[in-house]
Amino acid sequence: MxxxxxxxxxxxxxxxxxxxxxxxxxxxxxxxSRFSFNTKDMIIIILVILIVVSGAYLTFLLF
Structure with a gap:
């Protein structure tokens, strides 16, 4: 084979x-590892985290 x-x-x-x-x-x-990340994946993950944290912070400030 x-x-x-x-x-x-x-x-x-x-x-x-x-x-x-x-x-x-x-x-x-x-x-x-089964879960290896390339540079593009890491940038996307970091951007999503930053957007979520920024949204939570702005929500906290406005209310």
Whole structure:
């Protein structure tokens, strides 16, 4: 049974440790968290938090 690279889709041998086409590392893949965030995700999360906190603060000041 062959496996495929999750990054580029290249067909690999079963015992491959990395993709020969794109260099994807299968050894370190097990160490990665299921919930990894990239920079765009972190910016969106921070902006949402700031909007919620600002809205709560303004609501507190107005009432």
């Amino acid at each position: 062959s496996k495929y690279c999750p990054k580029c889709g290249n067909k690999l041998k079963d015992k491959s440790r990395f993709c020969v086409k794109c260099g994807y590392d299968f050894i370190n893949d097990d160490d990665k």
